Amino acid sequence: MAVVAPTTGAPLRASEINRRGLLAGLTLAPALAVMPPAANAADRWEILHARFERAAEAALTFHETVYQVERERIDAMAGEQPPLxxxxxxxxxxxxxxxxxxxxxxxxxxxxxxxxxxxxxxxxxxxxxxxxxxERDPRWLAVDREMSRLWDVENDARVALMHEPAPHGRALALKVQLAIANDDLWDEDRVALLEDVRRMAV
Known part of the structure; x- marks a missing residue:
């Protein structure tokens, strides 16, 4: 009954399928609105990169230490699904x-x-x-909500990072790595990468 999360490689319930992919189209306004002033493009990139790394680590840690434990507890309470x-x-x-x-x-x-x-x-x-x-267990619902919140924060940070112009080759390499980590190349990622390549090729 589980699938794999695009970034963490962790199992998810079927009800969560495609949620991460759909979030990729969200506006960048909330993420950019809190962006502190940076001296130059490289500084701005480093700030966004650090923000994404923190968000990804927080989501992964919570998933491995809390979410999976609760998911196993809930699955054990329900028992193995019999075949149809x-x-x-x-x-x-x-x-x-x-x-x-x-x-x-x-x-x-x-x-x-x-x-x-x-x-x-x-x-x-x-x-x-x-x-x-x-599935209506209060403790599980609280953990599931927190997991969704952390994934939302990670996704917002990823979107902001992908849409920030890469100031150097290392930044572009990281953006390519993030883009190809998904099964399909998202349209937003494709556009951002092409803009980077065109700008660096001049």
Whole structure:
């Protein structure tokens, strides 16, 4: 039931899929509004870079030391998700797999298959009810909110850094590294990198 976070490589619930990618299109105004005055472009870059590094480290540390621990606790309370299928082996030794459709209205040709299906469906429904219940656990909800907040801060810092003109080759290399860390190159990153390359090529 987990996927991988783009920056930290950490598992996420399915409900969090695409959240990080969608945040990439947010405005830069909040991040830039608190940008302290810098003597030059290199100083400004270093400030933004340090801000991103702190945010990324804070998110990663919280994920590894708090979020994962709570996620494992919640998953243990819900138990392992049962499969939405069951198998039946005939007297001839042939095994067939049948899909489980909770609340199905059509019967199988065999009363035995009906019973096996209904048992598997009942197990899955019981797990789903447990999972829904533990997902509302107050301690888990607080941890999940804090994790989302830290990821938002990290993403805002990353967006601000990517949109800051790279003042030297090392900065450009870091921006390329951040951009290609994702499965797909975000449009905003592509535009920022092309602007850097054009400016440095002059």
């Amino acid at each position: 299928w069951f198998e039946h082996t005939t007297r001839s030794g042939q095994t067939a797999r049948f899909a489980v459709v909770p609340g199905k209205q059509f019967p199988f040709a065999s009363p035995l298959l009906d019973r096996l299906h209904d048992e598997a469906a009942a197990n899955w429904e019981a797990w789903r009810e447990r999972d829904d219940r533990v």
